Amino acid sequence: MKSSAPFVIVALVAALAIGGGAYFYRIRRAANPPLETSKEVAEGIKESGHVLGPPGAILTLEEYGDFQCPPCGKLSEPINQLQKQYNLRVIFREFPLAMHAHAREAASAAEAAGLQGKFWEMHDLLFREQAVWSNSNDVRTLFSAYAGMVGLEVARFNRDMDGSEVQQQVDLDQQRGAFIGVRTTPTILLNNQAVPADQLRPDTFPAAVEAALKSAQPTS
Amino acid sequence: MIFYCAAALIALAGLLEATYLTVIFLSGETAVCGGSADCSKVLGSSYAKIAGIPVSALGALGYFSAFAFAVFAAYNYARARTFFSWTVITMFLVTLWLLFVQAFRLHAFCRYCLFSAALVFLLMGLTVSRPSSAQRNP
Numbered sequence: 001m002k003s004s005a006p007f008v009i010v011a012l013v014a015a016l017a018i019g020g021g022a023y024f025y026r027i028r029r030a031a032n033p034p035l036e037t038s039k040e041v042a043e044g045i046k047e048s049g050h051v052l053g054p055p056g057a058i059l060t061l062e063e064y065g066d067f068q069c070p071p072c073g074k075l076s077e078p079i080n081q082l083q084k085q086y087n088l089r090v091i092f093r094e095f096p097l098a099m100h101a102h103a104r105e106a107a108s109a110a111e112a113a114g115l116q117g118k119f120w121e122m123h124d125l126l127f128r129e130q131a132v133w134s135n136s137n138d139v140r141t142l143f144s145a146y147a148g149m150v151g152l153e154v155a156r157f158n159r160d161m162d163g164s165e166v167q168q169q170v171d172l173d174q175q176r177g178a179f180i181g182v183r184t185t186p187t188i189l190l191n192n193q194a195v196p197a198d199q200l201r202p203d204t205f206p207a208a209v210e211a212a213l214k215s216a217q218p219t220s
Numbered sequence: 221m222i223f224y225c226a227a228a229l230i231a232l233a234g235l236l237e238a239t240y241l242t243v244i245f246l247s248g249e250t251a252v253c254g255g256s257a258d259c260s261k262v263l264g265s266s267y268a269k270i271a272g273i274p275v276s277a278l279g280a281l282g283y284f285s286a287f288a289f290a291v292f293a294a295y296n297y298a299r300a301r302t303f304f305s306w307t308v309i310t311m312f313l314v315t316l317w318l319l320f321v322q323a324f325r326l327h328a329f330c331r332y333c334l335f336s337a338a339l340v341f342l343l344m345g346l347t348v349s350r351p352s353s354a355q356r357n358p
Contacts, residue, residue: 006295010288013232017284021239028247069253071264099257135327184254197248 049091049173050119057089058216059191061209064095064177066185067106067126068134071200075186076127078202082209092123094173095185102139105161107170109143112160113152114169121150191216224294227304227346231290234283234339241276241332245269262330267321275318279336282311286343308343315340 049062061079065072083090094111096103106126113122125146126133133142140158147157160166177187188195188205190212199208241263244250250263262268268275285307292300315337322329 003295006288006291006297009291013235013287014284017235017239017280021243024240025243025247028243028249066253070261071251071253097253099253099255099260184249184252186252197252198246200248200251 049093050114050123051089051091052120053083053087053089055089057087059086059209059213060089060091060189062091062093062189062192064093064173064182064185064187066095066097066100066103067110067123068100068103068130069097069185070130072186073127073130074202075188075200075205076124078205080124082206086209086213088209092119093177094170095177095182095187096170096174097185100134102134102136104170105139105143106133107173108161108166109146109157111166111169112157112163113147113150115160115165116152116156118150118152122146122152125150221294223346223350224290224304227308227343228287228290228294230339230342230346231283231287234336234343235280235287237332237336237339238276238280238283242274242280245274245276256331258328259330259332261328262322262326262333265326267318267325279311282307282314283339286311305347308340308347311340312344 061083063072063079067073079090082088094107096107110119110122110126113119129142129146133139136142140161143161144154144158147154184197186200188200190209193212195205195208199205245263245268249255250260250268253260253264263276270278286304289300289304289307293304318333319337322333
């Protein structure tokens with residue numbers, strides 16, 4: 001007669017793996033509490049930054065993004081579509097992470113384009129071409145080419161990229177992000193409520209926006 | 221007996237790691253940047269899930285199967301030895317594919333994936349170099 005010990009061992013390990021996994025999942029979720037900006041900070045944020053959409057929109061989507069972050073890139077087009085579909089107010093704030101070699105330069109490029117009124121054009125192009133420039137050894141040349149592609153005055157763009165105005169804007173965005181507890185990108189707030197990280201995938205994010213829209217609808 | 225105990229311990233280590241990665245995936249931490257750049261690139265890529273199921277969860281299932289078959293084989297369940305071998309061979313082939321994806325498709329290596337690959341290589345090495353007494357039916 002064979003021993004029942006292997007059945008006990010295997011069942012015990014299965015129970016430990018499932019139970020331990022569930023416990024660990026709860027700990028990880030608790031370790032990343034949702035951000036919520038205070039009214040004062042939210043008002044300050046709304047005063048500046050790059051804004052798309054009407055000021056009276058029912059839903060404001062505010063993103064702290066890093067142009068070299070692949071998840072930010074994947075979410076860029078869905079956000080554009082949602083903005084058009086629901087007439088959202090979208091605010092983009094720079095949050096270049098140190099882990100990405102060219103993120104700071106990319107943020108500077110977008111801000112420099114913003115000084116010539118083409119922030120969103122550069123924003124879209126940087127995300128679209130992310131895979132190209134992320135692995136380049138000469139991003140400045142590429143960014144200059146992008147500047148030309150979106151119709152910027154390239155010489156001014158190159159000067160502005162290193163200028164204090166652009167650098168201060170990037171720093172300011174980062175400081176604001178750090179102040180409200182942003183640690184990862186993309187961090188997205190819908191009417192000042194942070195979207196949990198597991199809803200930041202292109203396939204799950206539209207549902208999060210639709211749920212926020214539903215709860216933001218005025219009740220009659 | 222010793223052979224299958226060693227294999228079970230290696231599979232247990234793999235199960236722990238794969239469970240950790242599955243939790244990271246489910247909590248959304250692979251959907252954002254903030255840790256290691258290469259791990260973000262690999263674990264957040266489209267290759268990290270199959271039909272919505274995280275590859276790490278499939279890995280956990282693979283390691284658990286290898287563990288279970290190794291335990292049963294250690295207790296002289298003859299068919300468990302065959303199942304153990306086929307499980308390890310399947311995991312080895314999947315690991316080769318994932319290494320290819322990291323090297324040539326994503327151009328990034330995640331340290332967790334490399335650790336898992338090392339465990340599977342170890343299991344495969346054990347399976348191939350298994351002494352004949354461990355292969356023999358009781």
